[in-house]
Amino acid sequence: MPMKTKKNPARTHKSDVLDDFFSVKDKKEYNKTEKNMLLAIRIESAMKKCGYNKLQFAQAMEVQPSMVTRWLSGTHNFTIETLYDIENLLSICVINPIEPTLIEVIDHLHVTVSTTKLPAGNPAGNLNYNISNLTHLQTHKPQLLKVIPN
Amino acid sequence: MQIEIVKIRSGIETAFFTVRIVGEQHTLFEKFIIENQTKYPNELNDLKNRMHVIASKTGAREQFFKMDEGNPGDGVCALYDLPEKKLRLYCIRYGCVAVILGGGGEKPEGMKALQESEKLTEENYLLRDVSSAITSALKDGLIEWSSDGMEIISHLDPIIIEI
Incomplete structure (x- = not known):
């Protein structure tokens, strides 16, 4: 009976270069990046829910499709006005000017x-x-x- | 040429791999970091933050990548950095759970096609070859993906394939 050959996962490569690269030194910048990417996902999900593909959404927002690509990339710095327009079109809330009630977790x-x-x-x-x-x-x-x- | 496939980072959502050309000390991604860390520290920082978010929160969603940077269907793409930033990092995306990071370089201002940059052309075409080699290795049963798609498994140890 042939012996079953053991299978292994790819080895994890470690180095000072990688350790230094992946260390998060600026938490503020990281949080900003995270928020931008999560916002992009929120918009993309809402687009799909409303039945828009990228081209249709661009036409509805009266922008070029490449601008929508940029919006969804998680790198874009939105203006408030654009966010309001997106909120209106997709019936979502991404800007909440009302301070949420603080609940003290004991x-x-x-x-x-x-x-x-x-x-x-x-x-x-x-x-x-x-x-x-x-x-x-x-x-x-x-x-x-x-x-x-x- | 032979390459070794290695994992470099893994989160709940996505695992990041890269490759090392056999005979060289550094992997493709390490070389990218070393080549650009002096001139583009902010761009590298941005890429790092995005990778962290992808690995731990969002997964490697298509919207975060500039797709179709290679041959049709080979998965070669580029990780988006901020619009005004100047680095291009090529990778191979396997769904939302695995990304193989390659090399890249400075994206010249006003560049319309990657062939306008010798460096980017070199890195891009290398990654196309890597993608093709991995596809062949999968077909031949030399390597396989784990059931969750976040591990590359093989009877080869280390995992070295021919390109």
Whole structure:
């Protein structure tokens, strides 16, 4: 019986040149690049959803197709006016001038609710008891709104 | 000529590979970095950031590449940098999950065809040959893609193929 030859993945090549290249030194620039690319994806997805190909979208926006290519490349520096026009045409929101309400995240508490019979008495009270035993939450007074038993 | 296929970076979305010409110290992509790091540090920085985003967040979506830079269907393309920037980096794109980085160079201002630049022509045509060699190696069963498309697998170790 012929022996099965072991197969391996391509080796990972490391070097000082590559390590230095890939290190992110300017976080601000990186964040900007990331946002630009994610915006480009958002526009492209919305285009497809609305049934536009690149040529049709260019015609609707009254620009050259090469400009749409540039918009979708993730490298373009949009004007606010262009973004408003894109928002209108594609019915999406990419500019949000309203400050989002800040929600203070105190902690993440994972609560598993089972379908077994809840203990007699006040289930909500029992749950409150368990939460209050988490000392790092006590100063923030978490509120349990309602427990709905089956 | 023989080339070795190596992986250089991998994220959740995309894996980056490059090739090393057997007998040379540096891979094609390392040579690109070394050749351009003094004159074009900002352009390299931009390319690096885009690669990070591609690897970890977005995948190698077609919209981020200047497609059809090689022969029809060979996957040779160029990674976009900012419109006003001056570097061209050639690569071979395999869907959204794998990219083989090649070399490149300065894109002369007003260049309409890559043949206007001797350096870009050389790098581009080399990568066309690499793409063709990889296609042949896949057909012959010398190499294969993993099920997720992010590894090149072979019984050859290291993975060296003829171009």
